[in-house]
Amino acid sequence: MFNEEERKYFLSKLIDFLKIPSVSATGEGIREASSWLKEFMKELGIKSEIVETNGHPVIYGEINNGGNKTLLVYNHYDVQPVDPLNEWKYPPFSATIDGDYIYARGASDNKGTLMARLLALTKYKGNLNFKFVIEGEEEIGSIHLPEFVEKNKEKLNADGVIMEGAGLDSKGRPMIVLGVKGLVYVEIIVKTGERDVHSSNAPVIYNPVWELIKILNSIYDGEKVKLRGFYDNIEKLPLETERLLESYDLDIETFKKSLGAYELKYKDKESVVYSLFTEPTCNIDGIVARYIGEGSKTIVPSIAKVKIDFRLVPNQDPVKIYNLLVDHLNHFKNVKIINHGLEKPVRTSPNTKIVKAMVSSAIKVYQTDPVILPNSAGTQPMGVFYDLGIREIVSAIGVGTPSSNAHAPNENIKIENFYKAIQHSLEFYKEYEKE
Amino acid sequence: MFNEEERKYFLSKLIDFLKIPSVSATGEGIREASSWLKEFMKELGIKSEIVETNGHPVIYGEINNGGNKTLLVYNHYDVQPVDPLNEWKYPPFSATIDGDYIYARGASDNKGTLMARLLALTKYKGNLNFKFVIEGEEEIGSIHLPEFVEKNKEKLNADGVIMEGAGLDSKGRPMIVLGVKGLVYVEIIVKTGERDVHSSNAPVIYNPVWELIKILNSIYDGEKVKLRGFYDNIEKLPLETERLLESYDLDIETFKKSLGAYELKYKDKESVVYSLFTEPTCNIDGIVARYIGEGSKTIVPSIAKVKIDFRLVPNQDPVKIYNLLVDHLNHFKNVKIINHGLEKPVRTSPNTKIVKAMVSSAIKVYQTDPVILPNSAGTQPMGVFYDLGIREIVSAIGVGTPSSNAHAPNENIKIENFYKAIQHSLEFYKEYEKE
Incomplete structure (x- = not known):
């Protein structure tokens, strides 16, 4: 995949970014993180700017590679608070490497993913155009994002959007989520x-x-x-989309335990999964x-x-x-x-170019069929992009796994999954350009 | 009624007692108030003792006047907290006289009533025997009273009980409440x-x-x-008891306002009163x-x-x-x-000796028919005395009125109502002895 020198560079950049706290709830490090990001994006050849809002700023960036197609990349540079601090093995902003893993608040959610998508540009030579919307308030409810999008709607026109990625399931299969509730x-x-x-x-x-x-x-x-x-x-779920749910990885007992729930409303995996994503x-x-x-x-x-x-x-x-x-x-x-x-709930058709490109690039990189969900059980601010008229929006390409401890102490990612996400980004950019 | 010298003595004793804080919620002054009370009861010829509980003590007293009949008098020496302190015109334990009124926390609820019942003994020459149970936790739920009564049930045997009094209504009529919910x-x-x-x-x-x-x-x-x-x-309310409710003084609009309620469930006085006391x-x-x-x-x-x-x-x-x-x-x-x-809910029959004595003595003192209620809308610890087998329990003889601000800043009583309550106690003791 990437040679030793490239890997070293990728990892060092990730570590630099993880070391900057950027806790939106308290404001800690938000300014430093946004400046660092804007500068780094400039290094990568992205025309970028810090756009002030009534809260934390959005970093906006553009690359015009002269093609006919534009991809809008949505991420966030803010992270969750670190408490309870005493439960962390390593200081949350030390970005400590332990074996195959790196530990830091934000490693999984979602600085690792953001950096993978940006670093892939160092290897990308195609004609796809890019727009980046990287907000600083995702962990506190994306308060000012709709206002930002509304104010800049002309500028944000694009063919497709990739949202913060859903990462990998417990079997290491990449998740592609086609919408949100x-x-x-x-x-x-x-x-x-x-x-x-x-x-x-x-x-x-x-x-x-x-x-x-x-x-x-x-x-x-x-x-x-x-x-x-x-x-x-x-919308009645089309049969082919409903079938996608069958490959979703969920063990009833493990799931129940992970929630700390005494009982689930359904006894069989099929009903739990169907209900979770469609009700x-x-x-x-x-x-x-x-x-x-x-x-x-x-x-x-x-x-x-x-x-x-x-x-x-x-x-x-x-x-x-x-x-x-x-x-x-x-x-x-x-x-x-x-x-x-x-x-707004959003659901992108599995027959769109963006989904086809996402699936084929995922198979290439992970050597396995991805898990495709019609939408997530939760909500992301996909609706603001849908309202721009964009009909190809997916949540995919991510570094996290179910054991990444997002929002919890000892947040971590497997370093190999970071490199894989860079490669997946790169392959996806190439495939999407072709579609 | 009483001469100038007697009135002076009665008032000075009330003031002495009102000046001692006895806030059960915080414990402030509880010890001092209970000691003062025991000593004062001794001065009046009552064999009295401080009985420890797991909370604040009960003051227990007895007078054997050699008669066949025993009256148990229940009161409490504790008071509500004083906050909000800044809304008081006079310091709550200054017992300040202003015109015809005396202001102090506890004046109405229920130190004035307690002192009236005790001071009446200075004028009483009959053969009625007395037992006094004066607790220090009424304002915090009478936590240890049931335990005290249970432990002393032999000692507490009596023919009738008068509870903390219901006072006077807005027209100055004495209230006689025959029970509790x-x-x-x-x-x-x-x-x-x-x-x-x-x-x-x-x-x-x-x-x-x-x-x-x-x-x-x-x-x-x-x-x-x-x-x-x-x-x-x-128990279906007997018609004669139901009729008693007709004389209850309640104006729908004033009542609604006093509760700060936007609406009452009933539009007519009869339904409100009936519901309040019987549902x-x-x-x-x-x-x-x-x-x-x-x-x-x-x-x-x-x-x-x-x-x-x-x-x-x-x-x-x-x-x-x-x-x-x-x-x-x-x-x-x-x-x-x-x-x-x-x-336990308790309801004493209007045809009992205690009620007859209470009514005739009230008419004698107040020159008006009393207002009789089958029970209160709320709860007092009558059940503990009912469980001793006593079937004549009423709540009557009190110094408070609807404008006495019990539980609120600027608690007060009209000094004349204090003297009247002493007289009412005295006349009641005489009538009850005869019945």
């Missing part, structure tokens, strides 16, 4: 009075928790969302009304709050569903709804 | 896993909040408790599951907790109802129940 995240607040009162008054005043439960019962019956219109427009949900993230301290206090609370996330599947429309909810809540008294974020 | 206070905890996980897993794992809501729906339908057997044994309830005091911070976090929580108080009416049995609940919860998985307290 969407999201409607709301908070519902019921306020029945100005203050909590003694619960001897319970016979004659409304309890906001019981009122909230009435509302929750009217929204969800424990299995299905009851909002009329919620399930409209759901919309109505999940309660949190609920609260006083009194929640130790022991007992006899009150009727005055306020009850719940946070709910609905995950959506193609082609549910988050704006439409949010409006259904608002209309529905109009039937109840003393209720307020807060919109904490809407994200 | 009971209580079952529980916490229900649903735990579906070892830790919170990312909400992309929501399609396949159980959300403890939705599971808890299923349980809550199975317990209460928004109007009625669904536990089979919950409404068994409820059992299932009230949620608090509910919590993560995430309850600002903004959004996409998780499936692992634990959800709810605190519920059921108020019971005669003759619902708190132990039986608690057991119904435990049996019911056995039908659900991953559920735990915590018992935070059971209290």
Whole structure:
């Protein structure tokens, strides 16, 4: 693949980058990391700039290689906080090599992947044009990304997009994820009075928790969302796409253990996988009304709050569903709804050029069939690129594995997987250019 | 009524007592107040002692006047905390006289009442025997009172009990409350896993909040408790007792405002009053599951907790109802129940000697018919005395009014109401002896 000198150079650049903290939650190192990245991109021949937002900046870059086709590469340079610090074997920003692995916060999520995609350019001689959008707020909800994309929509036109990669499964097979679930995240607040009162008054005043439960019962019956219109427009998974799920690597017991769950809703792998990737949900993230301290206090609370996330599947429309909810809540008294974020579900067809190029390049590099998923179980900001009119968006090429400890202490990657990801990037650029 | 010298003495003793803080929540002044009280009771000829418990002590006293009849007097010497301190016009333990009023924490609840009952003994020459149980934990839930009563049950035998008094209504009429609602206070905890996980897993794992809501729906339908057997044994209010409710002083708008409630469940006074005093309830005091911070976090929580108080009416049995609940919860998985307290509902017949004596003495002192309620809307520890076999228990003779600010800043009483309560105590002792 690459010779010793090339490998040394690739690894040294990765280590340099991993040593710079870039914790978006606290802001630690964000400025240093963004400057380093812009300079490094310039070294690679990318016309790059730091674009300020109302939060952490986006690094934007372009290469015009004179071709007809443009690939937009989305990544992020920010990382999760490091706590609990005492559980790390090596300091999280020391980028310590131990055997075949390198340990650092961000190694897997997603500095390794970002560097692989950039370093592949040192070997790329083709005509594909590139645009890079590298944000600094992915780990805190991509707060200002939609604004950035909206402001620069002309500039960001492209034929295809590769998102932060899904990495490799436990069998070492590369994952290609063709989309994301969407999201409607709301908070519902019921306020029945100005203050909590003694619960001897319970016979004659409304309890906001019981009122909230009435509302929750009217929204969800424990299995299905009851909002009329919620399930409209759901795209039936084409049989060939549904079949893709069969190759997904999941062992029921291992999965259950990894979640710390006492029970799964389904007993067989097929149902778990099908449900995970194709079902919309109505999940309660949190609920609260006083009194929640130790022991007992006899009150009727005055306020009850719940946070709910609905995950959506193609082609549910988050704006439409949010409006259904608002209309529905109009039937109840003393209720307020807060919109904490809407994200569009996206699903790219397996028959697109970008998927074909991704599959053939993956087979070439990993010598095995990749695992293809119609979409992830979670949400990434794919919708902002979909809204630009781009219809070839995939999440693929990544350095992480299920044991990479993303978001946890001792985050790490196998160094060989880093080189493989560089090679995969390079092969993909070549294939995509040809398609 | 009383001459100038007597009034001066009564007031000076009240002031001495009010100046001693006795905040059970913090323990401030508890020892000093209990010693002062024991000494003062001795001055009055009461054989008294400080009885230690695992919390704050009970002051127990006895007078044997050689009669056939014994009255047990229940009060408490502890008070609520004083915060918010900056809202007080006078320091809460200064016992400042302003016009016709005296301001102090505890003046109304219930040092004024306690002192009135004790000071009446200076004028009492009859043969009624007395027992005094004056606890120091009423404001923190009478934690060790049942234990004290259980340990001393032989000693506490009596014909009747007067509890902490209900005071006067807004029209100045004395209140006589013949009983209390009971209580079952529980916490229900649903735990579906070892830790919170990312909400992309929501399609396949159980959300403890939705599971808890299923349980809550199975317990209460928004109007009625669904536990089979919950409404068994409820005593139908005799018509003559129901009629008593008609004289209860309540203005819908004023009441609503005093609670800070946006709406009452009933529009007419009769329904509000009837419901308040005769209906059992299932009230949620608090509910919590993560995430309850600002903004959004996409998780499936692992634990959800709810605190519920059921108020019971005669003759619902708190132990039986608690057991119904435990049996019911056995039908659900991953559920735990915590018992935070059971209290028996009590209702003394209006045809008892104690009620007759209380009514006739009240008319004599206040020159008006008293307001009689079959029971309070809340709970007092009457059940512990009922369990001794005593069937004449009332809550009456008190110094407070609706504007006394019990539990709030600027607690106060009208000094004249203090003298009236002494007189009422005295007349009641005389009448009860005769009955």
